[in-house]
Amino acid sequence: MIELRAVSKRFGDLIVLDGVDFNVRKGETVALLGPSGVGKSVLLKHINGLIHPDRGEVWVDGQSVTRLKRRDLAKLRSRIGYVFQYGALFDSMSVADNIKLGITDEESASDQEYAAARAIQCLELVNLDPAVAEKFPAELSGGMKKRVGIARAIAGQPTYLLWDEPTSGLDPVNADVIDSLVEKLDDELGVTSVVVTHDVRGAFRVADRIAMLMEGRIRAIGTPAELKANTDPAVQEFLERDLTIPVTH
Amino acid sequence: MSGGQTVTLDIRRLVGRFSISATEHIGRVSYLVLEMARSLREWKVWMPRTFEQAQAIGYGSLFIVALTAGFAGAVTSLQAGYQFTGGIPAYFYGGVITESIILELAPVLTAMVLAGRIGARFAAELGSMRVTEQVDALESLGRSSISHLVLPRVIAGTVMLPILVVFADVVGVVSGWWAAKGALEITNADFIYGAQYFFRPWDLWYSMIKSLFFGLAITVVPCYMGFTTKQGAEGVGRSTTTAVVSASVLILFLDAVLAKVLLTK
Numbered sequence: 254m255i256e257l258r259a260v261s262k263r264f265g266d267l268i269v270l271d272g273v274d275f276n277v278r279k280g281e282t283v284a285l286l287g288p289s290g291v292g293k294s295v296l297l298k299h300i301n302g303l304i305h306p307d308r309g310e311v312w313v314d315g316q317s318v319t320r321l322k323r324r325d326l327a328k329l330r331s332r333i334g335y336v337f338q339y340g341a342l343f344d345s346m347s348v349a350d351n352i353k354l355g356i357t358d359e360e361s362a363s364d365q366e367y368a369a370a371r372a373i374q375c376l377e378l379v380n381l382d383p384a385v386a387e388k389f390p391a392e393l394s395g396g397m398k399k400r401v402g403i404a405r406a407i408a409g410q411p412t413y414l415l416w417d418e419p420t421s422g423l424d425p426v427n428a429d430v431i432d433s434l435v436e437k438l439d440d441e442l443g444v445t446s447v448v449v450t451h452d453v454r455g456a457f458r459v460a461d462r463i464a465m466l467m468e469g470r471i472r473a474i475g476t477p478a479e480l481k482a483n484t485d486p487a488v489q490e491f492l493e494r495d496l497t498i499p500v501t502h
Numbered sequence: 503m504s505g506g507q508t509v510t511l512d513i514r515r516l517v518g519r520f521s522i523s524a525t526e527h528i529g530r531v532s533y534l535v536l537e538m539a540r541s542l543r544e545w546k547v548w549m550p551r552t553f554e555q556a557q558a559i560g561y562g563s564l565f566i567v568a569l570t571a572g573f574a575g576a577v578t579s580l581q582a583g584y585q586f587t588g589g590i591p592a593y594f595y596g597g598v599i600t601e602s603i604i605l606e607l608a609p610v611l612t613a614m615v616l617a618g619r620i621g622a623r624f625a626a627e628l629g630s631m632r633v634t635e636q637v638d639a640l641e642s643l644g645r646s647s648i649s650h651l652v653l654p655r656v657i658a659g660t661v662m663l664p665i666l667v668v669f670a671d672v673v674g675v676v677s678g679w680w681a682a683k684g685a686l687e688i689t690n691a692d693f694i695y696g697a698q699y700f701f702r703p704w705d706l707w708y709s710m711i712k713s714l715f716f717g718l719a720i721t722v723v724p725c726y727m728g729f730t731t732k733q734g735a736e737g738v739g740r741s742t743t744t745a746v747v748s749a750s751v752l753i754l755f756l757d758a759v760l761a762k763v764l765l766t767k
Contacts, residue, residue, distance in 0.1 A: 303638050323540070323646075331644035341639035344630075357644050402639075409643070 254279055255300055255413070255447065260309035261469075262295060269295050271469030272309065282439045282446040284456035286491065287466035293449040294338065296466065297415050300447065301333045302326050313413070331357035333413040334406035338421065340398035342390040348401050349386035352376070355408030375404035380430045396423045403431065407438065414438065416448040420455050428455065435459045453492055465491065531726050534648075538656060541649040548653040555658035559620055563666055570615050571670035574607045575599065575678030583686040592688040596696025599682060603674035604701075604709050610757055612670045613716035616663065617749040621724040624655050625745035628728025629738035637729070652729065656721040663717035664710045671709065712760050719752040 255277040262270040269292035277283045285293050298304040299311050302318045311318040316329060334355070342351050352372040356362040361371075373383045379400040390398055399422065406414060416435065420428035432455050438444040439459070450456050456463050457477045464474040465488050473480060473488045483489065541548065582598050628651060631637050640647045679693050724745035731741040 298638070301642055303641060327644040327646070329644075330642055333642070335639070335642035337635050337639055337642075339634065341635035343636055343639070354643060354645075405639075405643075 254312075254314065255445070256312040257296070257299065258310045258312070260296070260299060260306045260311060262292070262299070262304065262306050268469055270299075270306070273466075273469070273471055275464060275471055275474075277445060277447055279445055280439070280443045281461045282435065282448065282459055284448045284450055284460035284463045285466055286450065286453060286456055286463060288491070289451070291466050292469060293466055294417050297335075297417055297447060297449050300413075300415055301330050301335060303335075331409060332411050333415060334409065334411035336399075336403050336406045336414065336416045336419050338418045339395070340390070340402035342398055342401055342405070344390055346389075347386065348372075348376070348388050348390070348393070351390070351401060352386075352405045352408050355405035357409035357411075371408055372404075375408050376401070378407065379404045379434060380427065396427055399423065400427070400431070403434065410442075412445060414444050414446045416446060416450070418450055419448065420450065420452050428452070432458050527726075530730065531722065534652070534726050534729070535722065537648045538653055541646055541653055544646060544649040547646070547649040548657065551650065551654035552657045555654045556662050559616075559658055559662045560665060563616060563619060563662075564669070566615055566619060567612050567666050567670050568673045570611050571603070571608055571674035572677040574611055575603055575674035575676070576681040578602050578607065578674075579678045579681035580685055583682070592686075592692040593696035593699065595682050595686055595688055596679075596693035597700030598696075599678035599693075600675050600697040601700050601705065603678060604671050604705050606757075608670035608674050609667050609709050609712045609716060610753065612667050613663065613713070613720060613753045614750055616659075616666070617720045617724075617753060618746055620659055621720045621749045622742050622746050623724075624659075624721065625724040625728040625731075625742045626738055628652075628725060629731035629741040632729060632731045633734050633737060647729075652725045655725055656718070659721035660714060660717035663720070664713040667709060667713040671706075708760075708764050711764065712757065715756050715760060716753050719756060720749045723749045723752060 255275075257273055257275040260270050260273045260275075261268070273296060275296070285296065287293050295304060299306055300313065300318070302311070302321065305319055313329060313333070316325070318326070318329065321329060342348075343354070346354070349369065349372045352375050353362065353368045355375075356368055356371060361367055372386055376383055376385055381397065381400050381404070385393070385397065385401070390401070393401065399419070403416075403419065414435075419431050419435065423431065435446060435448060436459050439446055439461075446459075448456065448459060460477065462474060462476055463480045465472045465480070467487060473483050473485055475483070480488065480492065578599050579595070582595050586594065586598075628637070631651070637647050637651070640650055675697070679690075682688050682693060683690070724742075727741040727745035727748070731737045733740075
């Protein structure tokens with residue numbers, strides 16, 4: 254379980270998070286919606302300790318992320334896959350080596366045969382040709398980089414997945430592939446996911462619950478049906494722009 | 503001024519702001535150094551990467567170091583010939599050239615050249631990795647960015663600089679000797695006698711100790727700058743420039759401090 258208690262964060266004079274309370278139950282997929290620059294990615298980075306809150310607490314599986322020692326934090330992070338907005342692939346490594354780095358269990362990572370097979374398996378899961386494994390990030394398109402980033406995040410078979418804009422910049426077909434992957438990992442492997450997205454339709458498709466982050470706080474949270482029924486004008490204005498086309502869940 | 507506005511320079515505010523900024527940097531660099539010390543135990547991670555970096559720094563810098571030391575040695579010879587005219591025994595040139603190279607020119611010029619070559623590279627590499635979230639990606643995989651990225655660069659640079667300085671000493675002295683023979687018409691025996699007469703083993707130690715400190719300066723400062731890069735490509739450019747300038751200034755500062763501490767009797 255992931256729990257943020259009264260988390261506040263500011264950068265200089267800019268208050269990004271202002272006492273955010275937010276929780277994700279085990280096995281659940283929660284989408285985090287909100288306008289650009291509202292702090293969705295900042296909130297996501299609090300969960301695996303990449304950013305520390307100025308005030309408040311972050312708990313994952315009963316462990317306070319903010320108080321964990323370096324080694325314990327590293328152990329916790331190895332159970333949390335993070336999909337970066339632009340892939341964040343290591344330029345100097347091949348695609349295969351990037352994915353192998355995602356295998357966080359030392360024993361599995363040192364088994365070369367397993368690591369190579371796992372890299373190919375993860376590439377196939379994100380709809381990429383295994384031949385891509387030998388390429389370098391500079392040879393890939395933006396969408397391919399993003400999918401390799403996802404492959405790296407799932408290579409270690411994490412129990413949590415944090416998705417930072419997984420479908421932005423992808424064509425509709427590949428966006429659907431990623432949405433299906435989020436659903437598949439959620440349903441088949443029981444992965445707990447937090448998906449930060451602008452894509453309202455995608456959020457309604459994959460999420461068990463949707464949270465709306467506005468002005469540094471969670472403005473609304475609930476199931477897709479509850480959010481649709483929310484009477485807050487700001488929430489409705491944000492949702493209506495993208496929900497004119499029917500969504501199948 | 504247009505609009506009737508006046509701009510006043512508030513010295514107190516300027517000094518205050520500078521002091522806060524300097525304290526902040528010192529605190530962060532200290533934290534980075536502490537983290538490096540803690541990460542030393544993860545030798546399985548940093549050791550192989552250190553060899554890769556050492557090879558790139560050492561082998562890759564040989565030409566530019568040789569070029570710099572070669573010219574420095576030759577010019578020292580020519581200037582010694584210009585300055586010391588008449589009444590100076592010929593062997594004296596051997597001492598002046600050798601000591602100038604070993605005590606000052608080889609360590610300082612090699613460090614300056616590497617501050618540009620290695621320091622800029624480290625700051626740009628780590629800065630790019632920071633702004634493209636590669637550093638965050640590494641951390642998110644439960645791996646230490648210090649052991650993977652910073653320690654190998656710092657250790658490799660700090661170890662390789664003294665080795666390159668020894669190489670620069672040899673090239674500088676040989677080129678100075680060669681130039682002295684040609685321009686000042688001194689014999690090999692005079693040059694060797696002068697070099698031996700003025701040489702003390704401590705000079706070489708002093709040169710090595712200086713190089714170690716310079717090695718730390720040209721690696722820790724750029725790694726810190728790269729690691730704290732913000733604001734995209736412009737930030738990477740700013741970090742790279744600041745890293746080279748700061749490392750160069752630190753080299754000159756350390757040069758003065760170490761001369762005072764190690765050479766004053």
